[in-house]
Amino acid sequence: MQVALNLFAKQGYTNSSIAQIAKEAKISKGLIYNYFESKDALIKEILIGGFDQFVVFFEHNKDGVFGNDEFDYFVKETFTLMKKNEDFWRIYLSLAFQPNIIKLIEKELMEALMPILSILDNYYAERKHPSPQVKTRLFLAVLDGVGLHYLSDPDNFPLDEVVKMVVKIFKE
Amino acid sequence: MQVALNLFAKQGYTNSSIAQIAKEAKISKGLIYNYFESKDALIKEILIGGFDQFVVFFEHNKDGVFGNDEFDYFVKETFTLMKKNEDFWRIYLSLAFQPNIIKLIEKELMEALMPILSILDNYYAERKHPSPQVKTRLFLAVLDGVGLHYLSDPDNFPLDEVVKMVVKIFKE
Amino acid sequence: MQVALNLFAKQGYTNSSIAQIAKEAKISKGLIYNYFESKDALIKEILIGGFDQFVVFFEHNKDGVFGNDEFDYFVKETFTLMKKNEDFWRIYLSLAFQPNIIKLIEKELMEALMPILSILDNYYAERKHPSPQVKTRLFLAVLDGVGLHYLSDPDNFPLDEVVKMVVKIFKE
Amino acid sequence: MQVALNLFAKQGYTNSSIAQIAKEAKISKGLIYNYFESKDALIKEILIGGFDQFVVFFEHNKDGVFGNDEFDYFVKETFTLMKKNEDFWRIYLSLAFQPNIIKLIEKELMEALMPILSILDNYYAERKHPSPQVKTRLFLAVLDGVGLHYLSDPDNFPLDEVVKMVVKIFKE
DNA sequence: AATGAATGAGGTTTCATTCAT
DNA sequence: TATGAATGAAACCTCATTCAT
Numbered sequence: 001m002q003v004a005l006n007l008f009a010k011q012g013y014t015n016s017s018i019a020q021i022a023k024e025a026k027i028s029k030g031l032i033y034n035y036f037e038s039k040d041a042l043i044k045e046i047l048i049g050g051f052d053q054f055v056v057f058f059e060h061n062k063d064g065v066f067g068n069d070e071f072d073y074f075v076k077e078t079f080t081l082m083k084k085n086e087d088f089w090r091i092y093l094s095l096a097f098q099p100n101i102i103k104l105i106e107k108e109l110m111e112a113l114m115p116i117l118s119i120l121d122n123y124y125a126e127r128k129h130p131s132p133q134v135k136t137r138l139f140l141a142v143l144d145g146v147g148l149h150y151l152s153d154p155d156n157f158p159l160d161e162v163v164k165m166v167v168k169i170f171k172e
Numbered sequence: 173m174q175v176a177l178n179l180f181a182k183q184g185y186t187n188s189s190i191a192q193i194a195k196e197a198k199i200s201k202g203l204i205y206n207y208f209e210s211k212d213a214l215i216k217e218i219l220i221g222g223f224d225q226f227v228v229f230f231e232h233n234k235d236g237v238f239g240n241d242e243f244d245y246f247v248k249e250t251f252t253l254m255k256k257n258e259d260f261w262r263i264y265l266s267l268a269f270q271p272n273i274i275k276l277i278e279k280e281l282m283e284a285l286m287p288i289l290s291i292l293d294n295y296y297a298e299r300k301h302p303s304p305q306v307k308t309r310l311f312l313a314v315l316d317g318v319g320l321h322y323l324s325d326p327d328n329f330p331l332d333e334v335v336k337m338v339v340k341i342f343k344e
Numbered sequence: 345m346q347v348a349l350n351l352f353a354k355q356g357y358t359n360s361s362i363a364q365i366a367k368e369a370k371i372s373k374g375l376i377y378n379y380f381e382s383k384d385a386l387i388k389e390i391l392i393g394g395f396d397q398f399v400v401f402f403e404h405n406k407d408g409v410f411g412n413d414e415f416d417y418f419v420k421e422t423f424t425l426m427k428k429n430e431d432f433w434r435i436y437l438s439l440a441f442q443p444n445i446i447k448l449i450e451k452e453l454m455e456a457l458m459p460i461l462s463i464l465d466n467y468y469a470e471r472k473h474p475s476p477q478v479k480t481r482l483f484l485a486v487l488d489g490v491g492l493h494y495l496s497d498p499d500n501f502p503l504d505e506v507v508k509m510v511v512k513i514f515k516e
Numbered sequence: 517m518q519v520a521l522n523l524f525a526k527q528g529y530t531n532s533s534i535a536q537i538a539k540e541a542k543i544s545k546g547l548i549y550n551y552f553e554s555k556d557a558l559i560k561e562i563l564i565g566g567f568d569q570f571v572v573f574f575e576h577n578k579d580g581v582f583g584n585d586e587f588d589y590f591v592k593e594t595f596t597l598m599k600k601n602e603d604f605w606r607i608y609l610s611l612a613f614q615p616n617i618i619k620l621i622e623k624e625l626m627e628a629l630m631p632i633l634s635i636l637d638n639y640y641a642e643r644k645h646p647s648p649q650v651k652t653r654l655f656l657a658v659l660d661g662v663g664l665h666y667l668s669d670p671d672n673f674p675l676d677e678v679v680k681m682v683v684k685i686f687k688e
Numbered sequence: 689a690a691t692g693a694a695t696g697a698g699g700t701t702t703c704a705t706t707c708a709t
Numbered sequence: 710t711a712t713g714a715a716t717g718a719a720a721c722c723t724c725a726t727t728c729a730t
Contacts, residue, residue: 014186097266145317358530441610489661
């Protein structure tokens with residue numbers, strides 16, 4: 001899975017063959033099929049595994065208060081996680097428009113996203129924002145946008161400063 | 173090209189075959205190769221064509237003033253164009269992490285992006301923003317992020333309201 | 345035809361496409377088919393044209409005497425002609441084992457070869473050679489062998505000296 | 517490989533398709549690519565294998581004496597081997613003018629040829645031949661020429677008698 | 689747990705040839 | 710005389726997948 005993650009991130013899912021994965025992992029093609037039913041099942045496990053890391057972190061905060069400090073922490077932690085799992089995020093974003101793959105993880109994706117969505121809605125509602133749901137949508141879009149630009153060009157994108165600016169702008 | 177644009181947007185570049193394009197366009201596979209040297213050359217022309225539309229619109233404003241009104245107009249026009257060319261943008265975003273394809277259009281992409289970048293840098297600098305370049309970077313990421321979310325789910329994403337909010341937040 | 349001759353010699357018959365010939369000749373593919381029924385018809389005309397040059401030279405000597413001086417002249421002229429028409433000979437030798445092509449020119453080839461064969465048979469018979477027909481066969485093989493080696497590596501093969509040696513050895 | 521050898525000899529390399537080879541060998545096209553990276557790699561292995569047979573025979577005699585008897589034996593063995601491997605030699609001669617293929621085996625060809633060349637040079641030098649290197653070149657050309665004519669028409673070419681004549685003429 | 693031989697469908701590309709103009 | 714749009718068959722090659730061992 002580690003090798004597959006790497007290859008998928010570097011070359012894209014469709015462009016990476018089972019043969020190549022087996023070769024780089026120094027195992028046989030057949031062995032892969034002992035553990036994964038298909039190539040799709042492989043990417044599915046990779047993606048779900050990636051989301052889990054994210055979800056786990058969030059469940060930490062599930063029933064507690066989500067105030068200014070938590071907002072702060074949330075944004076920063078998001079990008080810390082992204083930096084730690086660059087490959088996963090690259091894959092995820094590159095598959096955003098591949099309906100056949102997205103369908104595979106739709107359920108898990110929703111389950112991961114919904115709580116975040118409602119927590120943020122609440123957050124902005126509590127702060128009397130005129131249209132909290134729109135702001136939440138924009139905010140999530142911003143996170144992906146920043147991720148997209150960072151992952152496209154990690155060496156030049158000023159991630160830390162941008163993140164600080166995001167916090168400042170969207171905290172309230 | 174129209175058929176290809178459609179298919180690439182719907183299924184992704186790698187998942188769409190020349191055979192399928194030919195079939196939908198009701199021509200022979202061979203004919204495609206009379207006009208495009210390869211599948212890569214085809215996507216290249218599609219991408220460059222798409223950027224051109226964007227660039228043309230921008231050159232309009234090249235040497236003139238870029239003030240508050242123009243900023244307004246720029247954001248709105250960006251998403252008007254995106255709505256008109258949804259397929260193109262879907263392709264573009266889905267290829268953001270396919271280095272072999274990006275390389276094909278690197279030059280054109282840079283040529284399209286650089287002037288926008290410097291105009292925005294100036295814009296924020298004139299308004300005494302403490303770090304105009306970081307803000308420009310964030311702003312461009314936001315545009316892509318909003319685009320990504322809109323294109324992922326055009327029916328539910330509240331594009332117009334989000335755009336208004338973007339203008340309000342990033343105008344200054 | 346000139347362009348085709350060149351390409352066939354350089355890349356081989358099967359490896360050279362009508363499209364490429366047309367391109368190098370700066371005409372359209374269609375035009376080629378106005379003058380030649382097929383690719384096979386094209387190579388056929390090229391080959392026959394090449395043999396004709398050879399035959400013409402031989403008819404010169406047809407009914408006359410073929411003595412020591414003529415033998416001398418024959419060998420030298422053979423290689424002079426080969427040097428002048430390197431491309432043609434390269435094609436001819438490269439097709440020696442392509443039965444489908446050889447069949448196209450079998451008749452012409454025989455017509456060109458038979459008189460030479462009988463003249464040489466006579467030549468050796470007159471000189472009381474024990475097995476003139478075997479010697480003729482060997483001699484013709486030698487001519488082709490020398491041609492093969494020369495055309496394979498024109499810059500390093502010492503053609504002139506080899507030819508002199510051939511004359512000395514096979515004159516009698 | 518056996519099937520490929522056969523087809524290449526009968527129809528030429530370019531005219532024989534992987535599909536046809538697979539069909540005659542009663543295996544799938546794909547399987548061929550499990551063992552050979554490409555069609556070129558296939559012909560390369562075939563050619564190298566063919567030369568090896570020749571080289572092996574020669575290494576036998578490498579450091580020993582190469583006198584009149586060995587010369588005799590060499591010529592006769594050459595054509596014995598050729599008769600046993602007609603297909604290989606047909607392929608080899610038919611590719612003599614296909615530069616892209618020759619390049620694949622250039623190294624191996626040189627390694628096979630060089631020792632023969634120097635042994636023959638020595639042979640003629642020891643016999644005080646005025647220009648031993650030219651004679652060697654001619655002699656090798658003769659071998660190929662005889663092979664060419666024999667393989668072009670095995671049923672009618674008087675190989676044994678021609679070989680005897682070659683030995684007699686070139687022994688000294 | 690692990691291999692690698694084997695396949696069949698389908699991918700991109702090439703190409704001789706036709707034909708309306 | 711000349712073009713170039715168009716085709717269909719076939720070329721080389723890739724790949725997910727299966728299966729006997």
